[in-house]
Every structure is written in structure tokens, then in C-alpha cells.
Amino acid sequence: MATFETVDDYLASLDERQRTAVEEIERRVLAVAPDATGVIRYDIPTxxxxxxSLVHAGAWKEHVAVYPVPPEGDADLDRDLAPYVAGKGTLRLPYDDLPFDLVERVVRRLLESRG
Structure with a gap:
């Protein structure tokens, strides 16, 4: 398994579909948290x-995994996340219909939960 030193190293290892998705997730993270810095943690972009750490995103064969699931408390967000929750703390977002607006809402909620 490859290990990566930078987010750019990680992105360079991906196929076009995966890379495009993770790059758009990064744009969405930075739209909500412009002071966020991209690093590698757990061998994925963070x-x-x-x-x-605020949010992690890892490219898999059929989906992008986003970690962590934000804490409950926003009923609309909780409802919208339900189809994507896969295991404790993981969102699986399919490439075919990746909900980038939902990623922004997740990042916003994660920031709010920090107080």
C-alpha cells in the first residue's frame, strides 16, 4: 500500500473520476473553512x-468516504445523511451522484460542533 506525504501525492495516485471528486470535496471544504490546511492523516487527505483535524476524505473504488459523521442535532442534516451512513463515523458518497452540497453542510456542522 502506498503512503503519501502530501495531498497532491494522494491526488496523483487516483484515477480521473476519483481525483475530480476529491478535488471538488477539497474546494467545498475550503469554501466553508477557508483557513483549513490539507495534510495527510491515516494515509488520506485531511x-x-x-x-x-476537521474532516477526512478517502477515495475508494465505488465511493468517496468522508469521516467523521457530524454529531446529531440538525434534524434536516441528520435525515439527509442517513442514506450515506456506513458504519460508525463514516459517510459513503457514490461517485455517480456525489452530493457536494451535503459535504459543505457536513463541514459546516463539524465546525459548529467545535464551539
């Missing part, structure tokens, strides 16, 4: 704010 965006940190204030030196603390």
Missing part, C-alpha cells in the same frame, strides 16, 4: 483547522 483538512485541519487550528492544527486539529
Amino acid at each position: 483538512w485541519q483547522v487550528g492544527g486539529h
Whole structure:
């Protein structure tokens, strides 16, 4: 298994569909959290704010996994996330219909939950 030093290294290892998806996720993260910094944690892209991990995104064969699932408390968001929750703390977002607006809402909720 490859290990990556930078987000660019990770992106370079992906096929076009995967790379395009992760790049758009990065754009959405930065739209909500412009001070976020992209690093590699757990061998996948991670965006940190204030030196603390905010959100991770890993490209898989049929989906992008986004971690963590934000805490419950926003009924509309909780409902919209339900079809994508796969296991504790993981969202599986299919490439064919990747809900980028939902990614923005997830990042916003993760930021809000930090207080």
C-alpha cells in the first residue's frame, strides 16, 4: 500500500473520476473553512483547522468516504445523511451522484460542533 506525504501525492495516485471528486470535496471544504490546511492523516487527505483535524476524505473504488459523521442535532442534516451512513463515523458518497452540497453542510456542522 502506498503512503503519501502530501495531498497532491494522494491526488496523483487516483484515477480521473476519483481525483475530480476529491478535488471538488477539497474546494467545498475550503469554501466553508477557508483557513483549513490539507495534510495527510491515516494515509488520506485531511483538512485541519487550528492544527486539529476537521474532516477526512478517502477515495475508494465505488465511493468517496468522508469521516467523521457530524454529531446529531440538525434534524434536516441528520435525515439527509442517513442514506450515506456506513458504519460508525463514516459517510459513503457514490461517485455517480456525489452530493457536494451535503459535504459543505457536513463541514459546516463539524465546525459548529467545535464551539
